[in-house]
Amino acid sequence: MTKTPTPTAANIKAIFDRIAPVYDQLNDRLSLGQHRIWKSMAVKWSEATPGDNALDICCGSGDLALLLAKKVGNTGKVTGLDFACEQLAIARSRQMTKCPGIPMEWLEGDALDLPFEENQFDCATMGYGLRNVTNIPLSMRELYRVLKSGAKAAILDFHRPEEAYMQGFQQWYLDRIVVPTAENMGMKEEYAYINPSVERFPTGKEQVKLALAAGFDRATHYPLMGGMMGILVLTK
Numbered sequence: 001m002t003k004t005p006t007p008t009a010a011n012i013k014a015i016f017d018r019i020a021p022v023y024d025q026l027n028d029r030l031s032l033g034q035h036r037i038w039k040s041m042a043v044k045w046s047e048a049t050p051g052d053n054a055l056d057i058c059c060g061s062g063d064l065a066l067l068l069a070k071k072v073g074n075t076g077k078v079t080g081l082d083f084a085c086e087q088l089a090i091a092r093s094r095q096m097t098k099c100p101g102i103p104m105e106w107l108e109g110d111a112l113d114l115p116f117e118e119n120q121f122d123c124a125t126m127g128y129g130l131r132n133v134t135n136i137p138l139s140m141r142e143l144y145r146v147l148k149s150g151a152k153a154a155i156l157d158f159h160r161p162e163e164a165y166m167q168g169f170q171q172w173y174l175d176r177i178v179v180p181t182a183e184n185m186g187m188k189e190e191y192a193y194i195n196p197s198v199e200r201f202p203t204g205k206e207q208v209k210l211a212l213a214a215g216f217d218r219a220t221h222y223p224l225m226g227g228m229m230g231i232l233v234l235t236k
Contacts, residue, residue, distance in 0.1 A: 058129025062091030161227030
């Protein structure tokens with residue numbers, strides 16, 4: 001079997017810029033709306049509270065950042081960071097209608113080289129981002145660096161299930177539902193990328209080890225949907 005080459009950061013950025021116009025619509029279709037529940041869970045586990053300075057890394061079109069904004073309120077601030085400028089443009093537009101009165105900043109930047117000082121944020125989230133960075137340990141170290149002591153972060157992503165029957169179901173779903181749906185919207189190549197990215201992604205147990213090695217005091221991985229999804233909750 002030919003091994004799928006690991007994409008470069010430029011390749012991944014190009015993918016997310018291209019899918020930006022249909023990203024939210026596809027997420028709704030492919031998850032049957034469940035992604036909204038998972039994102040709400042991630043924000044809840046980040047323990048964002050009114051007045052917090054919150055960070056959403058790999059913010060995409062802004063779902064998690066906008067949920068954080070509702071938690072931190074007018075006395076807080078949310079920063080959304082992504083390297084795909086087309087996604088950020090959509091996030092800015094959505095903020096105007098969903099959270100116009102809450103301080104929010106949208107930055108084009110790299111999850112492996114966060115443009116922030118140390119100990120700056122009270123909480124953080126990341127949705128579908130850790131799987132797509134080219135250096136997961138470095139990404140975790142950067143997240144650790146910018147969080148305040150005692151701060152929590154919640155990282156939501158796809159995973160390869162441990163159980164063989166769930167692996168079979170996930171593969172069927174990717175092959176028969178995800179890729180054909182994306183193909184109908186002109187995005188087959190972009191969404192075919194999900195399968196190899198999940199294959200490369202560390203398991204929940206491995207993520208916990210990587211987080212502790214990055215310096216986090218506590219790390220717990222919560223599997224969702226039979227292990228096809230998961231949320232890694234970290235405490236500095």
